[in-house]
Amino acid sequence: MTSVARKKITQHEAEKRFSLITGSVSYDDLHDVDIVVEAVFEDMNIKKKIFAKLDEVCKQGAILASNTSRLSIDEIGSVTKRPEDVIGCHFFSPANVMRLLENVRGEKTSPRTMRAAMDFGKKLKKITILVGNCDGFVANRIMAFYTQEAIAMALEGASIEFVDKCAVKFGFAMGPFSMSDLVGIDLGGRQRETNGTADPSKNIGDLLYKENRYGQKNGKGFYDYILPEGAPKGARPRPAPSEFVSKSIQVIAANLGIKNRGKEITEQEVYDRLILPVANEGMRVVEEGITEKWSDVDMSVIFGYAFPKTRGGPLFYARQMGFEKVVERLQYFQQHSSTGQREYWKPSTLIVECVKQGEQDPDRAKKNMVKAKM
Ligand SMILES: NC(=O)c1ccc[n+]([C@@H]2O[C@H](COP(=O)([O-])OP(=O)(O)OC[C@H]3O[C@@H](n4cnc5c(N)ncnc54)[C@H](O)[C@@H]3O)[C@@H](O)[C@H]2O)c1
Incomplete structure (x- = not known):
């Protein structure tokens, strides 16, 4: 419209x-x-x-x-x-x-x-x-983990509709899979194919790209986009679960040796796994001086990814949750998720510093850290 x-x-x-x-x-x-x-x-x-x-x-x-x-x-x-x-x-x-x-x-x-x-x-x-x-x-760098964890949970057996629904309940206008379909799966797919890193047997994005499932732009991605029968002229096709995608996810999970634990994945786990790696990476961005101040990290995802404003951004959310609790959850998923071995679960130096210093303001914690090194 x-x-x-x-x-x-x-x-x-x-x-x-x-x-x-x-x-x-x-x-x-x-x-x-x-x-x-x-x-x-x-x-x-x-x-x-x-x-x-x-x-x-x-x-x-x-x-x-x-x-x-x-x-x-x-x-x-x-x-x-x-x-x-x-x-x-x-x-x-x-x-x-x-x-x-x-x-x-x-x-x-x-x-x-x-x-x-x-x-x-x-x-x-x-x-x-x-x-x-x-x-x-900033925004793409930190939100990459949101998408990666969404895919990891799907590979562990959570349905893509469940993960999307949880994200909406958290406050996002749409879930990670609907967002990929909106942005276009072909963007990353083409890039990985060009640089020779694509592996459709292990990566669902690469498989969808190979199958010409680019997202909303061509009517099929993580979802099928179907125009209901008798829909008025100009009506938008509606997303429907795709059997091809759910079967492909099972095949890729088997190829990767990931055990199905879909029934165990709760709403809280989806929240933690979508948001905490993002907050952790946001801390790294601050630590590396990629942004001037920590609030820029939150601004970037609120205005670039429609991160729910009511949550205040991933760093504000982590602060509200308590940095100590966040570190505990990161360490828990380091041990219990299929992606646990990945670097992004390792608590960032700055979040650990915030806990050590009892500091709520990551910019101040960083300054203290630099001073202490001098
Ligand atoms: N799509 C997104 O969500 C998005 C968001 C932010 C940034 N970007 C960036 O914007 C750029 C384009 O992405 P897109 O999604 O719009 O891609 P697209 O495939 O929709 O459009 C790319 C356009 O580039 C044109 N093109 C290709 N080679 C050209 C050349 N040699 N000379 C002139 N035009 C040429 C193509 O004809 C096409 O119209 C990329 O760098 C992408 O990372 C995309």
């Missing part, structure tokens, strides 16, 4: 906005622009070719931005003669709804470029945060 149909803006306003947009398929038309936001396939080679070309055609001082979700801004900027003008401007999907803009500073990005990108975000009425260059930046 369009914004006009939803009565968010008038027809006149929509026409006015469209009239401000012009299309072109020629690089020559970019010679005088102030900012370029590249948004082509998530493929480093293609991005490098494009940035080399942008470097040739754009005027001096133009901001060369990439909407990449996880590729290195330093590597993209390295093909230009002006890495100081290169920055990440990472929008979140769907970009007209999600208010977050992560501006990713590379090692050589100049303060002028950072300031311009922050002003650009403000002009677009985005919640704009400045973040460091690391794999996945």
Whole structure:
């Protein structure tokens, strides 16, 4: 449904906005622009070719931005003669709804470029945060564990509908599997296929990609999207459980030697496993100085992933739960989940420091930690 149909803006306003947009398929038309936001396939080679070309055609001082979700801004900027003008401007999907803009500073990005990108975000009425260059930046980096644990629970026998329902009960507008279908399974699938890490016998995302199940965009992903019979014109297809997906999950679980314990997985376990690894990684982000302050981590997922505002963000949630209890739960799942051996269950240095110091504020705990080392 369009914004006009939803009565968010008038027809006149929509026409006015469209009239401000012009299309072109020629690089020559970019010679005088102030900012370029590249948004082509998530493929480093293609991005490098494009940035080399942008470097040739754009005027001096133009901001060369990439909407990449996880590729290195330093590597993209390295093909230009002006890495100081290169920055990440990472929008979140769907970009007209999600208010977050992560501006990713590379090692050589100049303060002028950072300031311009922050002003650009403000002009677009985005919640704009400045973040460091690391794999996945902030929101995608920490929320990766939310998705990984959702898949792990499915492999352990929880149905994808149950996990999604729990996430909604926690306060998310949609569960992790519905979200993957919305964002598009092909994004990660294509990237893993390109870099040779895809394994459809062990990874459900890779299998769905191989089977052309890209999500809502082509009517099948973790769910089948079916238009009910007799549905009115313009009605949206509705998600329905897919037998193919549940069978594939069982096959992959067997390939990985994961035992079925679906009946034991409670609502509380789903909450803990979806949220606590995210909070733990959020602490690592703060520890590494990827964000200026811990509240930026919470802002990034509230406005980039619609993390329930009422929960205050993963770090606020962990703080409310009590860092000591969080460490205890992380250690419990380190021993009891099929993903327990993974690094993300290991309590981060900063959360352990918060417990040791009896400190509620991770920024202060970090400062104390640095002081103590001096
Ligand atoms: N889809 C998302 O949810 C999302 C969210 C945030 C960031 N991003 C990032 O945005 C970028 C694009 O993702 P997407 O999902 O929109 O992909 P997409 O596949 O929907 O669109 C990519 C577009 O790039 C075009 N393209 C490919 N090679 C090109 C070239 N050499 N020159 C010009 N155009 C070229 C394709 O024709 C296509 O229209 C990626 O870097 C992705 O990480 C995507």
